[in-house]
Amino acid sequence: xxxxxxxxxxxxxxxxxxxxxxxxxxxxxxxxxxxxxxxxxxxxxxxxxxxxxxxxxxxxxxxxxxxxxxxxxxxxxxxxxxxxxxxxxxxxxxxxxxxxxxxxxxxxxxxxxxxxxxxxxxxxxxxxxxxxxxxxxxxxxxxxxxxxxxxxxxxxxxxxxxxxxxxxxxxxxxxxxxxxxxxxxxxxxxxxxxxxxxxxxxxxxxxxxxxxxxxxxxxxxxxxxxxxxxxxxxxxxxxxxxxxxxxxxxxxxxxxxxxxxxxxxxxxxxxxxxxxxxxxxxxxxxxxxxxxxxxxxxxxxxxxxxxxxxxxxxxxxxxx
Amino acid sequence: xxxxxxxxxxxxxxxxxxxxxxxxxxxxxxxxxxxxxxxxxxxxxxxxxxxxxxxxxxxxxxxxxxxxxxxxxxxxxxxxxxxxxxxxxxxxxxxxxxxxxxxxxxxxxxxxxxxxxxxxxxxxxxxxxxxxxxxxxxxxxxxxxxxxxxxxxxxxxxxxxxxxxxxxxxxxxxxxxxxxxxxxxxxxxxxxxxxxxxxxxxxxxxxxxxxxxxxxxxxxxxxxx
Numbered sequence: 360x361x362x363x364x365x366x367x368x369x370x371x372x373x374x375x376x377x378x379x380x381x382x383x384x385x386x387x388x389x390x391x392x393x394x395x396x397x398x399x400x401x402x403x404x405x406x407x408x409x410x411x412x413x414x415x416x417x418x419x420x421x422x423x424x425x426x427x428x429x430x431x432x433x434x435x436x437x438x439x440x441x442x443x444x445x446x447x448x449x450x451x452x453x454x455x456x457x458x459x460x461x462x463x464x465x466x467x468x469x470x471x472x473x474x475x476x477x478x479x480x481x482x483x484x485x486x487x488x489x490x491x492x493x494x495x496x497x498x499x500x501x502x503x504x505x506x507x508x509x510x511x512x513x514x515x516x517x518x519x520x521x522x523x524x525x526x527x528x529x530x531x532x533x534x535x536x537x538x539x540x541x542x543x544x545x546x547x548x549x550x551x552x553x554x555x556x557x558x559x560x561x562x563x564x565x566x567x568x569x570x571x572x573x574x575x576x577x578x579x580x581x582x583x584x585x586x587x588x589x590x591x592x593x594x595x596x597x598x599x600x601x602x603x604x605x606x607x608x609x610x611x612x613x614x615x616x617x618x619x620x621x622x623x624x625x626x627x628x629x630x631x632x633x634x635x636x637x638x639x640x641x642x643x644x645x646x647x648x649x650x651x652x653x654x655x656x657x658x659x660x661x662x663x664x665x666x667x668x669x670x671x672x673x674x675x676x677x678x679x
Numbered sequence: 680x681x682x683x684x685x686x687x688x689x690x691x692x693x694x695x696x697x698x699x700x701x702x703x704x705x706x707x708x709x710x711x712x713x714x715x716x717x718x719x720x721x722x723x724x725x726x727x728x729x730x731x732x733x734x735x736x737x738x739x740x741x742x743x744x745x746x747x748x749x750x751x752x753x754x755x756x757x758x759x760x761x762x763x764x765x766x767x768x769x770x771x772x773x774x775x776x777x778x779x780x781x782x783x784x785x786x787x788x789x790x791x792x793x794x795x796x797x798x799x800x801x802x803x804x805x806x807x808x809x810x811x812x813x814x815x816x817x818x819x820x821x822x823x824x825x826x827x828x829x830x831x832x833x834x835x836x837x838x839x840x841x842x843x844x845x846x847x848x849x850x851x852x853x854x855x856x857x858x859x860x861x862x863x864x865x866x867x868x869x870x871x872x873x874x875x876x877x878x879x880x881x882x883x884x885x886x887x888x889x890x891x892x893x894x895x896x897x898x899x900x901x902x903x904x
Contacts, residue, residue: 481785484804486715488811491804553791556713588715596709637715639808 361387361464362573363422365455366430367404368392369438370534371471374566375428376402379573389422391415391455392431393447394438409451419458426573427459429470432506435499435625436537445502452506456513465517467576469569470510472523474558474582475500475627479634488639489525489580497627507580520578524568527560527584527638527655528631530662534562538631539662540622542594548613548632549591551604555635556588561658564651571647581647584640587654591632597656598663697724716805717794718777726796730768734761739865741773749810749846750869751837752778753888754853755896756819757827761862762853766817767797769864779809780817781837803836810844817851820892827854828900830893838888839881842872848884850892852899867895 362379364372367390379385380401388402396404407414409431431451435441459465477487478496495501507523514521530539538559541547560583568583595602605613610633614624630636644650653661695701702721705711711721744750752770756762763780770778783798784790799805809816821831841848847869855862870888 482800482802483785484802484808485717485799486808487804488808553794555791555794556715556717558715588713590713593709593711593713596707598709635717639804639811641808641811 360385361423361425362389362428363419363424363426363455363459364388364390364402364428364430365409365451366392366432366471367402368394368396368406369430370397370531370562371529371566371569372428372430373397373400374563375430375569375573376400378566378570387422389418389424391418409447409454412450412454415451415454416458419455420462423462423464424459425464425466427455427465427468428569428573429455429468429506429510430569431455432471432473432503434536435627436623437535441498441625445498448502449505452509456509460513460517466519467573468510468514468519468521469572469576470506470521470523471565471569472503472507472525472580473499474525474527474584474636474638476503476507476525477638479630479636485635486637486639487582489582489642497625497630499625499627514578520576522572522577523580524565524572525580525582525638526565526568527558527582527640528628528636529562529565530559530658531562532662532664537623537625537628541617541624541628542591542598542600542659542662544600544617544620544622546601546603547591547595547598548603548605548610548617549595550633551606553633553635554590554592555633556590556637557631557635558584558588558637558640558655559658560585560651561653561661564653567649568643568647568651571649575647577646581643582638582640583643583651584638585651585653585655585658586640587656588637589655589659593656594659597660697721713795716779716799716809717791718779718797719795720777722795723771723777723797727768727771730764733860734765734768734862735860736765736769736772737861737863738769738773739863741769741866743849743866743869744770744774745815745847745869746774746776747813749813749844750815751810751841751846751848752815752817752851753833753837753848753892754817754819754851755823755827755830755892756853757823758857759819759822761855761857762819763798763817765855765862766851766853766864770815770817774815776815778815778817780819781806782819803840806837807840807844810840810846816846828896830889830896833885833889833892835881835885838885842877842881842884845872847871848888850888850895852892852895854896854899863899865895865899867891
């Protein structure tokens, strides 16, 4: 198997590349991203802007991938601004899928999507399963819908399975995400009128699902959601933060304050805090053979479990 | 010997403290439980004594309620304000399980509180998801304000969802006056919906459920006379 990983510079891509490095069935791994990988691994990596169509296409055609793992889906305010995230995601998806299909050897596509794709419109299901039609209500949700559509069209063109892994919001101690950043603020806003529940997913569970989907592709979407849910008030208290009650127009001020404090709140995170976000992930076990190991409250607790920074003197370090 | 450290209260619900102090302590520490649909078990425990003050329940044939696994409880309603609450209370007293009632508003002033107490908006996907998760789900029938002892048509879609999940359907007669204190909840014999049964049989199962529920209501009326 020759695996092409777009968005390899992120936590998920780096982890997946490391896991594939030990797999004897994997002949070669090529990674593309605008940011370098977070850890060293044996895969071949090229630092390239997803908007650079010519260079991306040339690299992919030269590599001749048999599997495409498309992680080049940039969440607004995770690693880039909303505008840049949208441009990189849209251009990178079209280029990667087109080039990989045109290379002629592709037999599977695995794409990172999210449960933001279901939207939280009035009357929408609280806990949608994979049969519910996407109806996004945030810019990130629309971004994901476009990504899934391009990948599905590519899959139809090449007559190969396309697995869309719809992850719950990803958070973790070392994972850059606007939700994780907001929850780690000293004060966390919560909706005083409803404080709806939301589910999350740990980055390691997401990487496990990617690996399982790569080995056993499923043609269609699969929700990957940690069991259980938490509310914003509950998350704040689990992290010993101050929950700040917010209602109606107060969200405008809360967003402003959070942005000034270094944790900008994109619209899909505000929607999560005001309307909740969960999905039915009960099919992932039978479809992929793996289940998230951590529950949503456990993921949130781990988010706050930062190891203390210990300053050692040079003499002490040498002696150790 | 390896000793596995574990929170004993999490393993044995009898060890979980549910006095006011413990509820408040869990609230402050964030170690309370809210599920994906919004049910807050501590809040349900806190308001349970209030329902005993307001309503007096007579529960009949409660041994027919399952202790484990999913079930769809199809119940009658007259006006529909008290019915979900008295049925939830009856189920909790019998099995100590929460009842999720379908059809609460999605937005509005009472929606958040209703969801905290177990209500779920009536989207078919949520019903499927609840039954797959092994929950007891209450499905209210159409309001019968003028003819309280008449059972109307039973919607086929929820019945098909129960068949798909292999969840039994339990007819429940909920009888009482909206402003009154005394309510009778009578559970009927469960209608099995084995997984091998086709979802196409939903019409037949819905008709059978309606007949049993009508029989239950008529029987209750005779016995009350």
